[in-house]
Amino acid sequence: MTEQPGHLPDIEALLRRALQPVEPPADLGARLESRLSTITDMAAEELEGWELSAMRDPREWPTIPRAAAAAAIGTAAGAGLVVLRVRAGHRKRRRNAGDPLELVEDTLRAAVDETRKLLDR
Amino acid sequence: MDKAELDRAFSELYRAHLRDVYSYAYYRVGDHHDAEDLTEQTFLQAYRHFERALAESDGRPLRPWLIRIAHNLAANHYRDRSRRPQTHLDDADVLRTTHTTEDLAEGRDELRRILAGVTELPDDRREALVMRFALGMDNREIARAMGRSDGATKVLIHRAIKQLEEIVRTQGATA
Numbered sequence: 001m002t003e004q005p006g007h008l009p010d011i012e013a014l015l016r017r018a019l020q021p022v023e024p025p026a027d028l029g030a031r032l033e034s035r036l037s038t039i040t041d042m043a044a045e046e047l048e049g050w051e052l053s054a055m056r057d058p059r060e061w062p063t064i065p066r067a068a069a070a071a072a073i074g075t076a077a078g079a080g081l082v083v084l085r086v087r088a089g090h091r092k093r094r095r096n097a098g099d100p101l102e103l104v105e106d107t108l109r110a111a112v113d114e115t116r117k118l119l120d121r
Numbered sequence: 122m123d124k125a126e127l128d129r130a131f132s133e134l135y136r137a138h139l140r141d142v143y144s145y146a147y148y149r150v151g152d153h154h155d156a157e158d159l160t161e162q163t164f165l166q167a168y169r170h171f172e173r174a175l176a177e178s179d180g181r182p183l184r185p186w187l188i189r190i191a192h193n194l195a196a197n198h199y200r201d202r203s204r205r206p207q208t209h210l211d212d213a214d215v216l217r218t219t220h221t222t223e224d225l226a227e228g229r230d231e232l233r234r235i236l237a238g239v240t241e242l243p244d245d246r247r248e249a250l251v252m253r254f255a256l257g258m259d260n261r262e263i264a265r266a267m268g269r270s271d272g273a274t275k276v277l278i279h280r281a282i283k284q285l286e287e288i289v290r291t292q293g294a295t296a
Contacts (some may be wrong), residue, residue, distance in 0.1 A: 021144045
């Protein structure tokens with residue numbers, strides 16, 4: 001086959017050579033894993049600290065799902081999973097619960113359980 | 122799927138595609154620092170929505186989903202801060218990062234012309250070429266990453282290559 005004047009020899013091969021995959025820095029993987037763990041730890045600490053104060057003050061009990069959500073949204077990723085699960089569970093529990101105090105206790109327990117599950121990774 | 126299984130699956134996804142996401146990020150933003158940030162944010166976002174993505178993927182590969190997250194984050198970043206990547210793909214640093222010394226010795230100017238041409242393409246065409254050639258994605262994966270149909274993606278890539286040929290040929294004629 002005759003090449004047209006000015007025609008590039010196999011531009012796809014040139015593109016393959018030009019656009020090589022780029023290796024990430026060696027420590028990026030470790031840093032990212034550590035960041036995910038840190039976020040999870042921070043969320044756990046916030047939840048535990050908040051849990052103790054909420055348990056002491058009955059006025060805080062009705063705000064439990066909202067407070068858990070705020071803590072997790074503030075700290076993102078890992079904690080986000082905790083809250084989504086706790087809130088989903090909370091809605092189910094609210095439908096089934098007869099006693100508001102029991103509902104609060106169940107929700108607290110679920111928040112701590114979900115956080116522990118994250119930490120058990 | 123319980124939490125432990127979910128985390129294991131995420132670890133596998135992360136290890137399998139860290140290089141893909143980083144490569145996409147690097148060609149998108151043009152420097153290591155921003156590429157690392159974008160890669161980190163992509164995986165944090167992915168972790169947050171992983172359970173749902175897994176359920177909705179129906180067994181299909183999740184790489185396009187990851188690249189789409191990176192694409193959206195990069196687009197928001199530049200839109201919010203009203204700024205564009207400062208580094209060009211054909212800069213000497215970028216060439217040194219992405220190519221071996223041997224590669225450069227053989228055809229530095231040629232590679233520079235191609236990369237300069239890629240930089241001149243419209244964003245969607247440039248991204249499609251990066252996904253195809255740097256990440257080795259097929260048309261279907263690229264279509265999912267870009268939220269287009271398979272047919273539209275095929276046309277997009279074809280036009281990107283044609284336009285690149287034209288740009289490089291023009292550069293060659295004026296050099």
